[in-house]
Amino acid sequence: MSEQDAQVRERPPGMADVARAAGVSAQTVSRVLSNHPNVQERTRAKVLAAVEQLGYRRNNAARMLSSGRSRTIGVVTLQTTFYSRAAVTSSIEYAAQAAGYAVSTATVASLDTSAIEAALSRLADQGVEGVILSVPLIHSSPRIEQLTRAVPTITIDGSRTDTTEVIAIDQALAARLATRHLLDLGHETVWHIAGPEQWLEAAGRRDGWRGTLEAAGRTVPPELEGDWSPASGYRNGLILGHIPDATAVFVASDEMAFGVIRALTELGRRVPEDISLVGMDDIDLAAYCTPPLTTIAQPFSRTGELAVAHLLRHVTDPDSIVVPCSVEPELVVRASTAPR
Template sequence: MKQREGARPPGMADVARVAGVSAQTVSRALAGHPNVQDATRAKVLAAVEQLGYRKNTAAGTLSSGRSRTIGVVTLQTGFFARTALTVGVERAARDAGYAVSTATTASLDPASVEDALLRLADQQVEGVVLAVPLIRVSRRIEQLTAAVPTVAVDGSRTPATDIVAVDQSGAARLAVNHLLDLGHATVWHVAGPGEWLDAASRSRGWRAALDAAGASVPPELAGDWSPDSGYRAGLILGRIPEVTAVFVASDEMAFGVIRALRELGRRVPEDISVVGVDDIALAAYCSPPLTTVAQPFDRMGALAVAHLLRHVAEPAAPPAPVSVEPALVVRSSTAPVRGS
């Protein structure tokens, strides 16, 4: 069947229609899943040949049964944590003999996430690491993550998705308890964007730690992960005399907070102690070096790949969620409250 000039190229739905199967079955057949019957796989291959649907790639994958490729869905951003996690996945995949194909999404809107998942499905990836939080899960996302083994690393999931995630609430409790142990009466918080599950979990952990200690809970300041948003929050915090300790939801925002405090004449840590989250490479070279809660990005990548390859090998295996404990790294941006 020749494609008419100007017509759209054939898609997975067209292959499904011609083969007389569901789109999910086409996806599984193209991914080389062992639970697809030979007769069904043959019908899909025939439809691929007839339509010219990614003819060479699809046929090559079907003949070998493997693409040896893992997909990663991530947000279009320059923030270090996103990049570090992707690097961790790539390193672990390479060590396991797999290539990595990355599909970025411009937003967290379900339609944008669906598009990224479809692009990876078209490449016949054997599994997907979902490195974006699913604020809302559409039926299409549920279908796509059911068709291709998927591991989420931001704490969000669909019924078929496995989870490998850092205990973000625990990260906040580590930071807050460290500051309370230094004698600070309470801890202020610069939060990440509310639509991010990581940010929401850190805010809950901050509040829970203060409640457990019987400390007052100050108003929360909102950021967007950027140093600029931290700087704006720091200009507010630096003008509040009773502020002596701040937990910031990312290192990059913490850099902005510290700069604003310095410009206002508030010393860190003599006047105000600051703790971040992530332990990015620059944290140790901040002035002063930043106390932070480290996220084990390499270990997260290795665990995500290991779980994904288990599901590739055993598609019927039930999800086995894993929560990774963060670690506090104490540097010079925190100190006992003055007079304690």
């Protein structure tokens, strides 16, 4: 083996190596890889054979410089371990990969507008072709509006800006399904353990729950508030378990519902014999807790797929009309609910 060949083995093959192996110039290799029409078929075949033989992979930065396109979309998401965040992000990555795009993720530690502005700026500096804003953005800012106007942007989780298209799960409908299910089982009213007040998803579920009770002429109990965690569900479950008239509860997330069930069990309140319970999300563990959890399934995968599809439509056709898209949740009945 020559010294030159040894050096090639020690580093990834480059365009010059392909050119040497095919017996052509580096410019010819570049033309073949860019699908330039003015290349003889025999030459094209030699270059592609050399690419295959050497295992050459074209540098993404060089591809972007030559084509003006990064084939990358950005995602702004919240730093959290909650299942729903991970499920949506995973579905976005899968759908983007299937469409031939990479995903660059910018994670924010809070919902403060300055943090979101910084994340959007980082993605714009990377040259992403579009952005999915996957945070429950309650308040926008002039800078956010400017950035989302400059780069095609899709918002999910109920976020709103003046120029973005919205992909949203109907949270009010989810709460109506849960509350109506419990009322139909004969419960006089339904208690609610809500998510954090600053989250749009929590607000939608709260409104749907309250509106359903009011429409049915039922008493609306004071709501309890958690932070999506099992620990906050446990704390609220200890409160709920000491209320004798509480026979039904809609919990705004499955993870909080697990904490509620543990607290009720420790207090000697049986689920569903004493208290029926409906969760929200239908995470994988919901079917395996004790008892198996009745819950509202959110189509996380469908939401991610739609977000990518709509974003790429905007990338290829910037003048396309912005049309909000709502995704419907579904009631999944298991053993945690029963007639009063």
